[in-house]
Amino acid sequence: MTTFAEGHRDAAAVVRRDWRLPLAAIGAWAAALAGLYGTAFTGVFTACGLAAMALLGFKWLDLKRLGIKRDCGAAAAFATVAFGGALAAAVTSVHTHVRDDDDLQRLVQAEAGGNAELVVDTVPKPSTRSPGVYTASAHLRGFTEDERELQGNWRVLLVGSGEEWSEVIAGQRIGVDAVLREADPGRLTAAVVSARGPPEPEGRSAAPYLLADHVRDRLTEAAAAAPEPESGLIPALAVGDATGMDAGLAADFRTTGLVHLVVVSGYHLSLVVGAALAVALLFRAGPRARVAVGAIAIAAIVLIAGPQPSVLRAAVMAGMMLLALAAGRPAAAMPALATAVLVLVLVDPDMAAQPGFALSVAACAGLLLLAFRWAKPLEHRGWPQPVALAVTIPAATQVAVTPLLVMLVGGISLVSIPVNLLAALVAAPVVVLSVLAAVMAAVWLPAGEWWARLAAIPARWLVWLAQTGADVPGAMLPWPKGLWWGLLAALCLAFVIGLLHVRRLRRPLLALIAVAALGMLPACLIRGGPPSGWVVTMCDVGQGDALVLPAGEAVVVVDVGPDAALVDACLDDLGVDRIALLVLSHFHIDHTAGIGGVVEDREVDAILAPPPGEAAYGFELVSEAAGEIPMLDAVPGQEFRFGATRLEVLAPPELALSGTRSDPNNNSVALRAEVAGSSVLLTGDVELEGQRALLGAGRLEAEVLKLPHHGSAFQDAEFLAAVDPTVALVGVGQDNDYGHPDPGPLALLRDAGSLVFRTDESGRITVARNGDEFQVTTERGGG
Known part of the structure; x- marks a missing residue:
């Protein structure tokens, strides 16, 4: 049997030397990603199978050395990919064996509560979805439930609430009263440790962590x-x-697309290490001294920024470059990138499933494979190389990461390339x-x-x-x-790039792209607004509600969602400067935490809300942000008129409901709105008890229904039949953890002839009336 290197030399005409490491890295990444969804047994089985395939590929190469002519390029590639996959599958099986510890998983399935001893790996960061909540990666070293004590070293996701968590630093050992919950599949995270109290530090962190803090x-x-x-x-x-x-x-x-500037990546590391090496050269340092200075700079960045996937990828690549410098050999970027992927995936297979790692690798690969190649024609036409690269680097990296961004979050930025081109100036x-x-x-x-x-x-x-x-x-x-939409985006980009290589089509296509880009410039000066006949808009604020209705020269806003930036952007696009009435259906944070994005830089005449009840945290957020804005109590029978819009308060009842599954939900403010002859029913999060109370509150028929509680399973069929909407709107976040919306109520509505639109599928939804017909406009389609 040939060795790994000898087999590849035989196929050098087809599989070039520089592609050996990339192929092994691809195999390792794919095997690790697949192994994360399996068990230790399936990992060992996969490793053995891939190892056999690698040996078969190398054996195929032997046939050529014996004089049997074969096309060995495919065999070499196959064997190299299988070899990398076998290594990663074997390593991943070890990690999944630890992750799937039987004793720990029994506690997780039971959602056991007790005292957890953890070592925090990363600085706790505030959640973008839930104000006051912090998350961090950690290792669970021990868990005590009653008299039972479990010891180990499991990777977990730590979730806590309260400002005390902002004081915790990486490397710190803490104890906390917590509940163990099931983690998402496809990662090495063994459990979610949900803290029920503040952290209790146990000793001090090591000096490097204290320095970084x-x-x-x-x-x-x-x-x-x-x-x-x-x-x-x-x-x-x-x-x-x-x-x-x-x-x-x-x-x-x-x-x-400027987010890469605020996430430490290869760009930051190259600037810092380059500056450090420049200083070393200024002092006439030798190769070894320069390597030492560069290594210190890399270590400092990793320590202070934290072990983010993009940082680690760039650090390993930079380390390879420094080793080449120390050995007096030319540095090769693509083998360095492949080595970084291979090393990191083998050291930590969980890296294969991290979006940040995939985006970082894709951006770097796009730069190496496309940017410099695209710059050459520009240089041949007299462009200075820095100017040519300033144009091609943003284009190449955006092309490389767009399919992944589509898979993860959807949408394609049309301004990323020109904005990044202008950002390169500073x-x-x-x-x-x-x-x-x-x-x-x-x-x-x-x-x-x-x-x-x-x-x-x-x-x-x-x-x-x-x-x-x-x-x-x-x-x-x-x-x-989604995956298939990301692949479609990749095919579309490949098709456009292919057309650009056709000489006859290149200039017309570039001219078309330039005209489209220039055509967007006047749009900066044009302010958005609602369509004619506007009835209601449901903003896309993730897992939460925010609706806007016309009110003469102002608007009525009902709920503000969990994210201030998202609701602010929605109101900006609608051209909202003044809010005649801000209605908060109840004080859960998915309806109130975005309050800052509504009241800041806008005139708000009054706020209508129910009593806070148990949702004290949301009430405090609103009280702090509202300042001097008058707050009105919601009373059944109240009416408000703003131009052609009339609002009638239907709930909460004067005698608040109690003892229900969720009293704040069932005591939500419910409104019936008449907007220029169209009826809209806004229901907050009322559940079964609240809906049954509304059945006795008066006329419920409405042409547009805001489905209660994000379309949860707690829907009364009689209530939905009484409303009998033409259009039903569901405010819900993509891939939320609550199972919203439930297919049952949606099926009832559709079977009754209602058109159902969801923000997780359609983005922002605007309903307008044109004569006797409704026109529904969405951002992304769907519904």
Whole structure:
């Protein structure tokens, strides 16, 4: 049998040397990803099968060496992929054996409560969906339930609520009263540890973790000297700490494809390591000294930014480059990327399932395989190489990551390439200045403040680009998410790229793309708004509700969802400056946490709400954000008139319901609205008891129904029949953890002839009336 290297030499004409590591990395990634959904037994079985396939491929190569002519390129590729897959399958089986520990899984299935002893791996970060909730990766070292004690070392997801969690640092050992819950499949996470109280530190973290925490804290203090919103942006640019970023600005960065600047990646690492090597060269350091300086810079970034997938990928790649420098050999980027993938997947198979890792690898591969190739024709036409690369790098990386983004979140950004092209003017200086602010603040705070103010100057350009790009109507091309839609996006991109290689079609197609891009520029100056005959709009705010109705020169807003940035963007697109009445159906955070995005920079005349009941946290959020805005109590029979819109309060009842499955839900404010002759029933989260109470409250027939409680299973069939809507709207988040909406109520509505539209499928939904017909406009289609 030939060796791994000898077999590949025989097929060098077909499988080039540079593709050996990439093929092995592809095999390892695929096998690890598949193994995460299996057990230790299936992992061992897969490893043995792949190893046999690799040996078969190498044996096929032997036939050529014996004089039997074969096309050995395919065999070499097959054997290399199988070899990488066998390694990863074997490693993954070991990890899944630990993950699936029988004793731990029995506790998880029982949702056992007790005292958990954990070592926190990453700094707890606030949840974007649930205000006040923090999440972190951790290792569970022990769990005590009553008199039973379980010891081990399992990877878990730690979830806690309260500001105390913001004080926890990476590497810290803590104890906490918690409940063990089932984790999502396809990862090495053995359980979700849901804390029922504050963390109790046990000892101090190691010195490196304390140093990293010191740098982050001092940087946050220094950045506060800069004006907002740049003050929250600078820590994100320097070390990936986006906790201080304005929520609206963070959403704009995602929409315009600038999010890679606020997530530490290969770009940051290349700038920092490059600057460190430049300083070393300035002092005439030798190769070994330069390698040492570069290694220290890499270690510092990984430590301070945390072990994010993109950071680790870039760190391994940079390490390979430094080794090449130390050995006096030319550095090869593609083998370095493949080595990074192979090493990280074998060390931590969970990396294969992390979206951040996939996006980082895809962006780097796009840069290496496409950007430099696309730049050559421009250079031949006289473009300076830096200018050519400034154009091709954003295009290549966007093409590479778009199919993955479609799979994960849906939608295609149409402004990402031009925005990133303009951002390149300041990206490098602003990142370097932000990193210098972090370094100086760690040593002397006033110096850090001075550098932060300096970094804020170019950061303003990034803020303007993000906000302006996100305000372009149609900045996101509606496109459903999912694996097959991502593959379709990849095929469409490949087709367009293929057309660009046809000489006769290249210029017309480029001209068409240029005209389309230029045609978007005037749209920056055009403000959005509702269509004529507007009845109601349901905003897409994730797992929550936010609806808008016309009210003369103003609007009525019913609920504000969980995300301030999402509801703010929806109101901006509708051109809302004044809110005649803000109705909060109840105080659960999926209906109230977005309050800041509604009241900030808008005139709100009054707020109508029920008593807070048990939902005290949401009431506190609203009270703090509302300030001096008058708050009115919702009383059945109340009427409000705003132009051609009339509102009638149907619930909550004067004697609040109690003892139900959820009293705050069943005591939601329910409204019947008449909008220019069209009837709309808005029901909050009323469940069975609340719906039955409404049946006796008066006329319920409505042409448009906001389905109660995000379409949960708690629906009364008699209630739905009494409403008998033409259009039913469901506010629900994609892949939510609650099973919303339940197919049963949706089937009842559809069988009765109602048209059902869901925000998780359709995005924002607007209902308008044109004569006797309703026109429903959605962002993404579906429904």
